[in-house]
Amino acid sequence: MSIQIAPSILSADYANLESELHRITEADWVHVDVMDNHFVPNLTWGLPVVERIAQVSPLPLDTHLMIDNADRWAPQYAEAGSHSVTFHAEATQAPVRLARELRRQGARAGIALRPATGIEPYLDLLPEFDMVLIMTVEPGFGGQSFIESMVHKIRRTRAAIDANQLDVWVQVDGGISEKTIDQAADAGANVFVAGSAVFNAEDIPAQITTLRSLAQD
Ligand code: DX5
């Protein structure tokens, strides 16, 4: 399973987004957090900004939608140039229909679970998705600490994927740093989002390399 690092620009300098995007080219994806102040108590950016980020980013966009009414909005983020669109299980009425629509548009389709949402109702649906995002903090803010009890959810998800020989990625997001990445990797995650651990580092490329090698061990 390939290890991938996705720095979150939630921790970047918003007045200099384009140059911030050029500081993370050592990574595999740029993780773009869209928040609507309803699904989560925080607000970031919407379609026009994501569209411009997609135009200038050297890395493909891994867009994480923390917004209500994903069924209506997610396809527009694929249209805006996201290579991967992840919507929350709690914010969709029809996850399979939505994932199929995103794939039809040529994007990868991801489903995200808040810490209190179990993977069990989604196990039979795994073939419909390219990625499962297991939130390791409550979504909404950067810089929170990793919820260790999510390790079991990562493990159960990876076991179900492997038992069915599926090619579904397991992403973790929240509190991922040099201290926590090995636990998540060990449990079966292969895509690692890191906001503060990347953007607060003195040497960003070196930090990305460190995270990658810790995850590979
Ligand atoms: C939080 C966002 C994360 C955030 C992670 O809800 O989904 O992507 O940027 O930040 P850190 O890595 O600082 O926990």
Ligand code: ZN
């Ligand atoms: Zn995120």
